[in-house]
Amino acid sequence: MIAAIILGLTRFLVGGTGLWIGCAPSTRQRIYFANHSSHLDTIILWAAMPPDLRRRVRPVAAADYWGKGKLQRYIALKVLNAVLVERKGGSSNPLQPLQEALRAGDSLIIFPEGTRGLERLPGSFKSGLYHLAREFPEVELVPVFLDNLRRAFPKGSLVPVPISCVARFGAPVSLAEGEPKAEFLERARAAVEALA
Amino acid sequence: MIDLPAIEPMMLWLYAGVLGLLIVASLTAFFLARSVTTDSGHETVRNLNARIKAWWVMVLVFALAFVVGKGLTLVLFGLVSFYCLREFLSLTPTHPRDHAAIAAAFYLFVPLQYWLLWIDWQAMLTILIPVYAFLLLPVLSVLWGITDDFLARTAKIQWGLMLAVFCVSHAPALLLLDLGPHRPIYLLFFLITVVQLSDVLQYTVGKLFGRTKVAPHVSPSKTVEGLVGGGLLAVLVGTGLWWITPFSPLEAAGMAAAIVLAGFFGGLVLSAVKRSLGAKDWGAMIEGHGGALDRMDSVTFAAPIFYHLVNYFFAR
Numbered sequence A: 001m002i003a004a005i006i007l008g009l010t011r012f013l014v015g016g017t018g019l020w021i022g023c024a025p026s027t028r029q030r031i032y033f034a035n036h037s038s039h040l041d042t043i044i045l046w047a048a049m050p051p052d053l054r055r056r057v058r059p060v061a062a063a064d065y066w067g068k069g070k071l072q073r074y075i076a077l078k079v080l081n082a083v084l085v086e087r088k089g090g091s092s093n094p095l096q097p098l099q100e101a102l103r104a105g106d107s108l109i110i111f112p113e114g115t116r117g118l119e120r121l122p123g124s125f126k127s128g129l130y131h132l133a134r135e136f137p138e139v140e141l142v143p144v145f146l147d148n149l150r151r152a153f154p155k156g157s158l159v160p161v162p163i164s165c166v167a168r169f170g171a172p173v174s175l176a177e178g179e180p181k182a183e184f185l186e187r188a189r190a191a192v193e194a195l196a
Numbered sequence B: 001m002i003d004l005p006a007i008e009p010m011m012l013w014l015y016a017g018v019l020g021l022l023i024v025a026s027l028t029a030f031f032l033a034r035s036v037t038t039d040s041g042h043e044t045v046r047n048l049n050a051r052i053k054a055w056w057v058m059v060l061v062f063a064l065a066f067v068v069g070k071g072l073t074l075v076l077f078g079l080v081s082f083y084c085l086r087e088f089l090s091l092t093p094t095h096p097r098d099h100a101a102i103a104a105a106f107y108l109f110v111p112l113q114y115w116l117l118w119i120d121w122q123a124m125l126t127i128l129i130p131v132y133a134f135l136l137l138p139v140l141s142v143l144w145g146i147t148d149d150f151l152a153r154t155a156k157i158q159w160g161l162m163l164a165v166f167c168v169s170h171a172p173a174l175l176l177l178d179l180g181p182h183r184p185i186y187l188l189f190f191l192i193t194v195v196q197l198s199d200v201l202q203y204t205v206g207k208l209f210g211r212t213k214v215a216p217h218v219s220p221s222k223t224v225e226g227l228v229g230g231g232l233l234a235v236l237v238g239t240g241l242w243w244i245t246p247f248s249p250l251e252a253a254g255m256a257a258a259i260v261l262a263g264f265f266g267g268l269v270l271s272a273v274k275r276s277l278g279a280k281d282w283g284a285m286i287e288g289h290g291g292a293l294d295r296m297d298s299v300t301f302a303a304p305i306f307y308h309l310v311n312y313f314f315a316r
Helices: A002-014 A041-048 A070-079 A096-103 A128-135 A181-193 B009-035 B039-068 B070-091 B096-118 B128-142 B150-169 B172-176 B185-209 B224-240 B249-276 B292-313
Strands: A015-020 A030-034 A057-062 A083-085 A107-110 A140-147 A165-169
Touching (some): A002 A015, A002 A041, A002 A070, A030 A041, A030 A128, A030 A181, A041 A057, A041 A140, A041 A165, A057 A096, A083 A096, A096 A107, A096 A128, A107 A128, A128 A181, B009 B039, B039 B070, B039 B185, B070 B096, B070 B172, B070 B292, B096 B172, B128 B150, B172 B185, B172 B292, B185 B224, B185 B249, B185 B292, B224 B249, B249 B292
Parallel strands (some): A015 A165, A030 A107, A030 A140, A057 A107
Antiparallel strands (some): A140 A165
16 A cells, blocks of 8 residues: 555656666565665666566665654665665674675665765675675676756755656676776676766 | 527537547557657657547536536636646745745745636736736745745746636637637637647648758757648648638638647647756656646647737737
8 A cells, every 4th residue: 555655646746757778677585786876776676567566675774864753764674675774883794684684685785885875876886796796606797877866856955846857777796706896886886877 | 607509500510520530540550650660750659649538528518617617618728727736836846935925826826817817807807927927926035035046946936827828728718818719619619620720730740751850959850841731730730720710711820820830839848848947848847746747838829819819910
C-alpha cells in the first residue's frame, strides 16, 4: 500500500524510467553502483527496476538519514528493504552489513561516492566497491547513471520538483586479476560517467 | 458547481460526428500500418497513430468535462499544464540552484493560475504570470548568487511557465466568457477541433503534395502546400461549425483562419526551441514519457489569440 503510493508519487513527479542499455534486468546476484546527487536516488533506482527485482534488490542507505524519523525508517526497512549503514565513526568495519547481505545472496544498490554531489558527473569513488569486488568475485557489478536528480531534488532543498529522471543501466564491469585499487575505482567511475 | 445539463441535441450531433471521424481515422491507420513497407512510411503511420491516440483521450476528456462541468475541465487542463511544464523543464538544462524558482513555478503558479479561473478573476488571469511570475522567478534565483548564464536560466523557466501554464490556460479560460445564450464550452470545442484538424491536415497534405519547405532547418515536415491546403481545409471545417458558436459563417471562417495561423507558428516556434535543445520530439528525450508538448504546441499559440479575439469582439 505505502509502496504503491510512493511509486505513484514518484511516477507522477519525477518519472523514474529505467533504461537497460548494457545489460538486461536479471535476478542473478548483482551490485548496482550509481552516482549520488539526491536523497531521491535510492527511490528512483528502486522505481526503475521491474517489480520482481524491486522486491529483491536492497539499497544500502545511510543510517543518519534513513534511520532518523519514524516514516523514513519505515520506508527504508519495510518498503525499500534497505541495508542501513553508519557513515561516521562507530564500528571498525563499515562494510560488515553489506558483506552479510551479499553472503545471504542479496543484490545491493550502493553509491560509492559516499555523499551527495552537486555536479552532474560522479566524483571519485570510495574504496568499498573495490573491497566488495575482491571478496565477492562472482557478483556482477553494474554501473548506473541517474540523470536529472540533481535538478529534481538537489542537496539542500526541501521538496522535489517535477523534472523527469531516468536511470541508465550499463554493462557490468569486473575487477581484473591483480588490478590496483585506484585503477579499478577510476574505471568503475568512468563506466558510470560513460552513461551520462 | 456540478450541474448536469440536459444532453443537448446539438452536442449529440457533434459527438456523433466526432466519433464517426475518429473511428474512420483509427481504421485508416490500422490498414495503413499493414500496407506500408518503407521506413518513412512506418514513421508516418507512427506519427498518425500518436495523434489518433491523443484525440481519443481528448474526446473522452471533453465528454467528461461537458457532463461534469467547469471544475473538472480546470483540473484536467491544470494537469495538462503540469505535464507540459514538466516536459519543458526536463529537457531544458536549468541549474540545481534554480530549484526555488522551479518549485514556485510548479507549486505556486500552476495552482494559482487555475484557481483564478475557478473564481472567475479574469483581469488577474492575464497578468499573474506575465507580471508577478516574471518578476518573482529571477528574484528567487538571484538570491543564490550564481550569475553564470543567469539570463538564459531565468528565461527558460519564464518561457516554460508562459507556454505551458499561461498560454494553455487560455483554452479553458474561454469558459469564463459571457456570450449570452451561447455556451462557451462550444468555443473550447471549436478551438481544439480546428487546431487538431489543422495540424493533421497540414501534415497529411504536406506528405501528399508538399514540395516547398517553409523552414527546412526548423521543421522538415512543414510545407507551404501543407499549410495552404491543410489550413484551408481546417478553415472550411471551422466555417461549417459556425452554428455551435456566436459567429456568423464568415466570422467563423476568420476565427478558424486566425487559429490555423497561430497554431502553425506555434508548432514552428516550438520546433525551433526543441532543436535548440537538441531533441526532435519532446517525448523522445524523456524516455518512456512525454509527448504532451508535441500535441499542445499549436494550442499554446492559438488559445490566447482566440481567447482575446472572442473576448474583444463577442463577449459582453
